[in-house]
Each structure stands twice: as C-alpha cells, then as structure tokens.
Amino acid sequence: MTRIERSYPEPSINLETERYWQAAKDGVLLLKKCNDCGKTHFYPRAICPHCLGGDTEWYEASGRGRIYTYSVMRRAATPYAIAYVTLDEGVTMMTNIVECDLDGIEIGQEVEVTFRATEGDQALPVFRPVSS
Amino acid sequence: MSRACQAYIAGVYEHPTRKAVDKTIPQLHAEVALGALRDAGLTKDDVDGYFCAGDAPGLGGLSMAEYMGLDVIYTDTTDTGGSSYVVHVGHAVEAIAAGRCSVALVTLAGRPRAEGVTTLGVRDYGGALPDLGFEKPYGPAITNLYAMAAMRHMHEFGTTSEQLAWIKVAASHHAQHNEHAMLRDVVTVDDVVNSPMIADPLHRLDCCVISDGGGALVIVNPEIAKTVGDRCVKILGRGEAIKHLNAGQVDLTFTGAAKSGPIAFANAGVTPADIDYVSIYDSFTITVLETLEDLGFCEKGRGGTFVADGNLISGVGKLPFNSDGGGLCNNHPGNRGGMTKVIEATRQLRGEAHPAVQVADCTLALAHGTGGNIATRMGSATVILGSNDA
Ligand SMILES: [Zn+2]
Numbered sequence: 001m002t003r004i005e006r007s008y009p010e011p012s013i014n015l016e017t018e019r020y021w022q023a024a025k026d027g028v029l030l031l032k033k034c035n036d037c038g039k040t041h042f043y044p045r046a047i048c049p050h051c052l053g054g055d056t057e058w059y060e061a062s063g064r065g066r067i068y069t070y071s072v073m074r075r076a077a078t079p080y081a082i083a084y085v086t087l088d089e090g091v092t093m094m095t096n097i098v099e100c101d102l103d104g105i106e107i108g109q110e111v112e113v114t115f116r117a118t119e120g121d122q123a124l125p126v127f128r129p130v131s132s
Numbered sequence: 133m134s135r136a137c138q139a140y141i142a143g144v145y146e147h148p149t150r151k152a153v154d155k156t157i158p159q160l161h162a163e164v165a166l167g168a169l170r171d172a173g174l175t176k177d178d179v180d181g182y183f184c185a186g187d188a189p190g191l192g193g194l195s196m197a198e199y200m201g202l203d204v205i206y207t208d209t210t211d212t213g214g215s216s217y218v219v220h221v222g223h224a225v226e227a228i229a230a231g232r233c234s235v236a237l238v239t240l241a242g243r244p245r246a247e248g249v250t251t252l253g254v255r256d257y258g259g260a261l262p263d264l265g266f267e268k269p270y271g272p273a274i275t276n277l278y279a280m281a282a283m284r285h286m287h288e289f290g291t292t293s294e295q296l297a298w299i300k301v302a303a304s305h306h307a308q309h310n311e312h313a314m315l316r317d318v319v320t321v322d323d324v325v326n327s328p329m330i331a332d333p334l335h336r337l338d339c340c341v342i343s344d345g346g347g348a349l350v351i352v353n354p355e356i357a358k359t360v361g362d363r364c365v366k367i368l369g370r371g372e373a374i375k376h377l378n379a380g381q382v383d384l385t386f387t388g389a390a391k392s393g394p395i396a397f398a399n400a401g402v403t404p405a406d407i408d409y410v411s412i413y414d415s416f417t418i419t420v421l422e423t424l425e426d427l428g429f430c431e432k433g434r435g436g437t438f439v440a441d442g443n444l445i446s447g448v449g450k451l452p453f454n455s456d457g458g459g460l461c462n463n464h465p466g467n468r469g470g471m472t473k474v475i476e477a478t479r480q481l482r483g484e485a486h487p488a489v490q491v492a493d494c495t496l497a498l499a500h501g502t503g504g505n506i507a508t509r510m511g512s513a514t515v516i517l518g519s520n521d522a
Binding site: 016017049084 | 261264265266269270271275276329331332379384508
C-alpha cells in the first residue's frame, strides 16, 4: 500500500562507516563481523565491541529479520513507525517500518530490508513486512 | 540503630520556578546554590568541592565556579544526563571519604520550557557520535524510544496501559499537595489511557512535564554534619552503571538499575524490604515500572501488578514514591530529573515532606536516576539515604 512517508534526514557518516552507506546506495545492507572472535556486531565499527579486536570484516546481510519492538509516532506531522529489528544474523538494529498499515504492525512480524533516499544523496535501510 | 556513613546531605534546595523566561541558566545555578547553602547554614566560602553536569554552561565546572565566585580544590563534571546528580552524590561521598574536599556543592539548572523544547523533537548530542548515523535518520524522539521499551515489556510480560497509568495516578495524588507542581489535578486510570496517544503505547499522561528550574545539594563530611545538626541525612550506599545496546544484543525490558541497585544495596547493607520511601526517575511511566523491577521491589515482569491499585500512593500503598509529584506532575528541570529525586528523598527523611504525603517514621529512602535513554544508552545511579538517626 502507498502512504505518505516522512522525509529521511541524512545519516552522519565517518571513516568507519562510509562503506556501509555506500553499500546502502547500491541496495545492500552490510554488517560487520570480527575475525578474532567470529561475532557480528551492530552498529558497525573498526574495532570489535565484543573483544576489541581490530580485524573486522564487512559482509552482506540476508536483509531479513523480525520486529523486536516498535512504536508509531502519532503526534509527528507525518506519523511513522520506529522499530528495532532483529536480523537473521542475530543483531538488532534501529529502523523504520514502511509500506504497511501503521495500525497493523506486530512484534515478531517478519520483515525485509528496503531502502529510502534521504534528504541529501544517501540511502537509508528501512524494513517492510514480508508479504505472505 | 546508628548506621555509619562517610558523608551527609546537609542542604537541599529546589527552585520554585517552572518557567524561567526572565532568568539565565547561570543565574538559576547560583540561586539554587544559595538556597542549598542557606538550608545547610553554610556559605559559599565553605564550599571546596563543586559538582555539575552538562546543563552547566562552559567547560566542565570552570565557568560556573567563576560565576558563583567559588574557590574549589575538587571538581567532578560527570555527565550521565538526568542521573548525573545521583552519580554526583556517590562521587561526593568518595571524594569526602578520601579527604579531597569537605563541603561539596552539586547544582543543576535548565530552562527548556522557556526555550520551547518539545517531546517531539529529536535531540542531537553532536556530530562526532559514532551511533548517531544509525539512529537519528529514523526519528528517535525521546517519547518513541521509551515507548519501544514499554511495547516490548507489554509483549513479554503482559503489562497493560492501565497498569502503567497507575504510576501517573499515584504521582498526581501527591502533586495535588505541592503548590509548585505543574500538574496538580488528581487523575484517574481512565484519564491517562484516554489522553491522546503520543507514541504507542505511551499517552500524553504517561509522559513527564517539561519545566524550567533546578536544584542543588550540599554534601558534607561527618565533622561539619555535627555542626549543621539533625536535619542532615546520611548517605548510606551508592551504585552506578551504564547500560547500552550491547553490540546489537538488545534487551529493552530492563534498565541499568539492575546493576546500580544491587551495588547500592550491598554498599548500604540493606535490602529493598527495608526501604520506607523511594524517589524513582519518572521521565515516563514505563521508566518507573522497569526501574522498580530492576531494583528488586518486585519480580521482573511483575511491575504492572506491583504498581496497580495505588501501591505507590503515600498512605495508601506499600511503597510510597515521588511524593512531590515527580517528573510526571511536579517538574523536570532541564529535562534532568535526578536532582529532584534526591531532594524529595531528603525531605522525607527529615520529616519535611508535605504532611499529606509524609511517610511515617521514614528512616531509609532510595533515590534513583536514569539518564540518557532507556531504549539506547543510559546512565543509571542509585543512592540509599538514611535519616539522621538511621
Ligand atoms: Zn571480536
């Protein structure tokens, strides 16, 4: 369904995260894992927060996950759903839920990544329900 | 019994203003400092330690020490948001115990209301933040972040909006007696759940007020406490912790109080069952509910049942809380509510709370601050205070 969405502010990008945002422009969600301890972390860093190892590596996420929690911001000029989505890779990220009825969102719902152009020239990973 | 302690709260002051259009922030800091020093019977020249957080303009405490003409040899500018001042109480105890200072002044002031801050805005703590790019574009206003914690708590434990509403109802019962409180009308569970939805599942009346003002504490060593007299309140225990998103292993059903609470209780040598009164940071109703569980006043997940039916109302329930009306009804100066939590706990232990809400024989009290954000990263701090004869 179509619904008017809010405009998306620019993310702040730094040396550690520019590859993540470059991939987003190509429609790819990247995650980082650590070659020392093997664990994935979010948000992506040069240094692994699990073990402080400096050998971290990008990899492409499945783009699938489930809604851990959400809230619909009713009082905003254009209401929107903020959420945490737990990816199949085991990490949970803040996001928006789009392309859905805001009153029909549920915890545990299966979602997949899609991307939205930001107010500048970046792209932002957001999630939409997986159509059954 | 007489419990040992290393430092006392000798003076407190809460600014009466709720909208400070005609005052600057430094001016408010100085007014609350003077109020707390007068309350202690001390002067600014007695102060040798100064504690403030990010609400104080300038680099650390430098500018405010100069503005107020303080001559200090110890300073602590730990900033964990609204819990900073509860952290400062603990740090002041340690500084005093180590002999680094003898009279510690802690100040807070802010005027977000005069400056037009709303709950809908997205706060920006600066462009160099590593987390910022992964959050700000998604519209994390304060309300919807706490709302996400509430939504998950409801999902896991069956907590209801009506149960959350009881927290506001209790605060309003107390605020009716506070002439300075912004919201003095007693509200019902229906009033809360029928107030406009801000961010599901939090209604307008689940949210704290936005107010100007501030507060100050004067913390002294035992020798000076003797000269001040029996209005001094014992600082018996303190604990603090930072909780964050844990590399993406997110759990929003608990707060940093799960760590700071047990540390403070162990430090004081008491248990939740010993506590007569609690001041719990109440940015939103869900903040109180999760904190009470984490501090051990009830089992995790049972907070909804615990707060229902007036259990937090002084004279009615088993655990009187926020007898000044708290952030939900009284004030939330500078969007930083930790200071007023310590102040009202001190009033209770002195027997100086409003008679309608004063807890009989109040001997042990707990004050807890939550700074930052319950759904991202937070600084939690717990102090356990005792009356002069505790
Ligand atoms: Zn690692």
